[in-house]
Amino acid sequence: MDFTLLKSFIAVAEEKSFSSAAKNLFISQQTLSKQIAKLEEDLDTALFIRSRPLGLTPDGGRLLPIAKEILQLKQQFEESSSKSFSGTHYIHLGIEHTIARAILPRVLPRFLREHPDTFVKLSEESPDVMQKSISYEGVDLVIGSLGSVPDKFESIPLCRKEQLLVVPKELMAALAGDRLDEQVEKFSRSADLSFFESAPFIKIPRQSSGGRALGSYLKYYDISPRFVCELTNIENAFQLANSGIGVFIYAKVFWDMLGPELQADYLKNIYIFPLPYLPDLEDVCAYYNRDAGITGVTMELFQAVKEFFEEYKAGSGDIIAPPINS
Numbered sequence: 485m486d487f488t489l490l491k492s493f494i495a496v497a498e499e500k501s502f503s504s505a506a507k508n509l510f511i512s513q514q515t516l517s518k519q520i521a522k523l524e525e526d527l528d529t530a531l532f533i534r535s536r537p538l539g540l541t542p543d544g545g546r547l548l549p550i551a552k553e554i555l556q557l558k559q560q561f562e563e564s565s566s567k568s569f570s571g572t573h574y575i576h577l578g579i580e581h582t583i584a585r586a587i588l589p590r591v592l593p594r595f596l597r598e599h600p601d602t603f604v605k606l607s608e609e610s611p612d613v614m615q616k617s618i619s620y621e622g623v624d625l626v627i628g629s630l631g632s633v634p635d636k637f638e639s640i641p642l643c644r645k646e647q648l649l650v651v652p653k654e655l656m657a658a659l660a661g662d663r664l665d666e667q668v669e670k671f672s673r674s675a676d677l678s679f680f681e682s683a684p685f686i687k688i689p690r691q692s693s694g695g696r697a698l699g700s701y702l703k704y705y706d707i708s709p710r711f712v713c714e715l716t717n718i719e720n721a722f723q724l725a726n727s728g729i730g731v732f733i734y735a736k737v738f739w740d741m742l743g744p745e746l747q748a749d750y751l752k753n754i755y756i757f758p759l760p761y762l763p764d765l766e767d768v769c770a771y772y773n774r775d776a777g778i779t780g781v782t783m784e785l786f787q788a789v790k791e792f793f794e795e796y797k798a799g800s801g802d803i804i805a806p807p808i809n810s
Contacts, residue, residue: 487558489523490551492516493531497548500537573602573781580628580693581608582718583768586741587627587792595788602781610692610716624782626771627789629693638774641767642793646736647697649675649757652728655683656755668755675757681707684730686721687714693766694718698733700762726753733759737768740796768793 495505496516506513524531531544540548579588584606596602607623626637633639649671659680660667667679688695702708712730715721718738725732739747739756750756770786772778778786 486522487555489519489526490555492519493523494548494551494555496520496532496538497540497544500539502538573599574605575602575625575782575785576605576607576623577785578607578609578623578626578628578771580768581610582735582738583628584608585719586738587789590741591785591788591792595785599781599784604785624772624776625778625786627768628771629766629768630771631691631693631696631766633771636773636775637771639769639771640790641769642790643737643768643797644761645693645697645766645768646761647701647759647765648734648736648739649677649680649759650722650725650732650734651680651683651755651757652725652730653753653755654728655731659683671755671757673758675759677701677705677759678707680731681705681709683709684712685709686724686730686732687711688718688721688733689714689716692716692718694721694733694735697735697765700764701733701759704762726750728753737796 492505492509492511495509496502499505499508502513502516502520506516509516520531527543527547529543530541531547533539533541588606592604596604627642629645630639656668657664659682671679688698690696690699709731713724715724718734721732722734722738724730725734734756736758742750770789772786
């Protein structure tokens with residue numbers, strides 16, 4: 485049995501649309517149609533009534549709970565197989581890739597030292613991919629910023645995702661002219677994005693958390709800047725801003741997790757200005773399936789992540805970076 489076909493079948497059945505399911509699975513509609521046709525051929529029965537909205541045939545209705553159970557059993561087997569070489573406990577953690585870079589080196593080593601019998605599988609994804617995949621890939625806990633809470637998932641806020649404005653120094657000098665020092669000192673307290681409307685901007689797609697944050701600020705300031713490029717990876721966008729390409733919005737938590745030496749190196753080329761916090765900005769949250777809950781070592785890992793963010797918000801230890809633009 486090709487498990488991919490079952491996964492695709494479940495997606496189409498739940499979305500009641502080939503196009504929506506294809507987007508959620510990040511495949512073309514043509515590929516998805518071929519997969520469903522192959523499954524129907526293998527089972528020698530029609531599974532869908534091709535109508536609007538799409539409906540299940542009686543055989544399709546009977547297959548849906550069986551398909552879900554098969555995939556759950558597959559996951560249980562994979563977890564059991566992992567235990568044979570990794571210990572007695574297994575955690576599948578879904579995590580936004582930029583959040584992973586920020587917190588995993590500070591949380592996971594200690595957790596694994598304290599739980600040597602635990603194996604942690606990490607699924608590092610962008611928020612848009614993670615949001616679409618967690619409904620079809622079994623995870624125990626998700627950490628990140630999702631646009632909306634998936635069905636059957638609860639969310640627990642961990643940290644406000646305040647935003648910073650990254651401005652190349654050469655560009656800032658051109659915009660401010662003789663008032664450069666005055667403007668830098670003023671914006672070091674809080675930047676006014678409208679000042680940069682004529683500057684080139686780097687764009688992040690709307691479906692990502694960085695793109696949604698950018699959209700919120702453009703709406704708040706009622707500006708329409710000129711975009712010179714678009715990237716899906718927020719870290720690559722930051723690197724381009726650092727190289728002088730354009731203005732970019734970057735989450736403060738990501739900047740704070742950079743080492744002081746790396747920050748000092750970046751600050752040779754850029755200014756980092758805080759932006760006012762907007763109520764519609766997304767939090768960094770923990771998500772879990774309310775039917776399964778959080779128990780055992782998964783709960784302990786969640787507590788470790790939660791404690792990390794509590795320390796970060798309190799500004800303790802070496803988590804908080806030195807003052808911006810110092």
